[in-house]
Amino acid sequence: MGLAGWFDRIQMTGVGNTIRVAVRLCFLAVFALAIGFTVNAWRDLKDVQDRIRYRIPENTIWAATQSEIELSRMLSELAPLAYGAKSVDGRKLALQFDLMWSRAMIYNKGTLAEAIRQDREQSKIYAAYFAALEASDDILDEVVAGKADAAARMLAILSPHRDKLRSLTLESLNTDRIERETLSADNDLLQTQLSRFGAASIVLLILLLVYLIHSERRARHLLEDANQSRSSLLREREHSEAQAERMKLLARKATTASGAKSEFLAMMSHDIRTPLNAIIGLSELLLKQKEQGEESRMLGTILRASEGLLTLINDILDLTRLEAGKLPLKLGAFSLATLAQDVAEVAAVLAKENGNQMQVIIDPSLPETMVGDSDRIRQVLLNLVGNANKFTTNGDVDLSMEAAGPVGETCTVRFAVSDNGSGISAKMQEKLFQPFEKGENAQNVRAGSTGLGLAISERLVQLMGGSIRFESAQGNGSVFSFDLVLENAGVSQPVAADHCVAISSSVDFSGKEVLIADDVPANLMVARKMFETFGARISVAESGQGAISLGRAKRFDLVVLDVQMPGTDGVAAMQALRSEGPCRDAVFIALTAQSFARDRKRLLNAGFDHYLGKPVRLAEIAELLAEISNTRLVSGLVDDSSETPALELDVEEISPANPEGDAQADAGSYLDIDFLSELIEDLDHDTLIALINQVHNEMDTSLPVLKQGVIAGQDEDVRKTAHKIAGLLDQFGMSAAAQSARNIEHSPAPASNGQEVELLMTLSRIGLNALRDHVDSKMGMKENTESADSENSRGGRWVA
Structure with missing residues (x-):
């Protein structure tokens, strides 16, 4: 019976598993011992052979004795000279010294050097000998020259080493012979042991191979099972990958759907706002002309219905922005009392x-002014107060503002709206803040609610760091409240001016020429009537090309252009009028139903000075005209002899003569931070830096051209170059430098404005550095110092 059959027989017995394990352990133990003994014998044999290898060979020891002989000859040559011999052969002395030195070098080579290093006493002797040789070498020239004192010194240095070398050589010869005999015997014994252990290991290895062959048969069956499992796993993996691909496809579809939704909302907003512009605008104009009566009430109903539709559009857009996380807060100082009054006045109609x-009710302990987004707080309160009035009849609605904690630099303000109306059922409370959910009673239907107000309010409060709470029971009214942590503005920040109609009476555009272009006749009529309210002389065009024709034939103080006109649109018309003709210095206003923030920035960056969103309100036009009158130099609006305010910056602080002021200025003084935030969100860091570098290169080219145009007195070239620079800087939010470029562009004599050109150069350099730092800090990345130094040195060329 073979060994493999024996293993099979063992496995077939009742205790096969136990015996198999015991046999494996015993076999492994024996095999390990055999391997261990073999390895140990091999290591001992290697050690013996190493010791034999590093012993001093006989011929090497003989060569070492030559060093002693040559030392003795050198001493013999030195002795006569040292004791007063008159003549000496210097060449012979030098040759003998070289021979002695060469014989000594054998101690630093080969097996003799290795043997010496392993013997500490010998190492000390030979180290001392070599030190004596080096000391003798220092006086060899004097000895060769025949100086007796030098010969005596060398003799004294070398003489003590002759006997030591001789005794060590003799001792090494005797010791080496004995050790060789011992090592040879050990070598023979270890080779015998190694052969035996090796043979045993080979036998055990053969047994192991037999066992492995037997085990391989069993493993083959296990492998087949494993292959089947692997095939199953592969099928599952392919299924998972197919699922992942389907998920990616769904994600792409969702992204496409989101883009389509945004495009639809933008289009819907535009298409609805355009007719609303005519409805609201004409209603306002007719209300101003009608006395109180039935017609006035009907017009008021039309106006409120239109405003309700406009609120619906704004609610949908707000909800979309909130869901996308792109609704920014605009913080500023505001009066709590004024805020409460505004809300109460708007809600008064429905309450009546x-x-x-x-x-x-306002807590008297609250500060008079706080810092927060008053527009969004007002929006939330108007919704809550409006809902309270909708669901309450012949009852009470209270708006309260109270301190919910200590009043200091910050204060937690609790806003609450309570009513004693119909209340909210338990079923409705579960889905109260879901979009498009409405109340259950007929009163709500009559109010025309869209079910978006509470959903938007909840998200707005969360955006401002709070949360809405409510208590209600059907038939017992409701209380909605939310807490916001607001800063105490104190007296350090001015309160934003109240938005009141009184501003319209203070704006006088009498005698000012205004050009209005819109392809929709109703909108054109509304805009014309509204601007005529302020005394302006109006010219109208129903196309962009018509506006260009009128603007090139006559000078206008103000040009209002609808953005979306067939053929030549508002942007193209504005750029054409700015490039040449009498309207180059006019104030250009974009009139559009596109309501997204990015649309406003795009139009301002394109070159428009201001923006009006449809539907246009008289109060908005009045406020805009007041701003234009106060901040822009339009012929006749301010004294022509007064200087145009270039920028809201201290020119002395950042003038070319004082560039050190750059580092002290805040980035917000030079950059449009809100615009840059969206730009940073849309682009990656490397792309932004590459674009900034490209802007830098463009400025390197354009600024010298601008400077040369000023030197040459070429007004038109300076104007065109300044317009190009302003557009380029606006594209990257460099608002201060862009404003400086526009001041040059709109100047009556651009080539004479050398100081403004120098200011533009300085602001461009500062703005680019601030832009680069702002991008790096917002993205958590910094460019290397060499790149920054290089860019700064380039920027230095702009300073005249």
């Missing part, structure tokens, strides 16, 4: 219709 009494 439903027979409700409204009361506003």
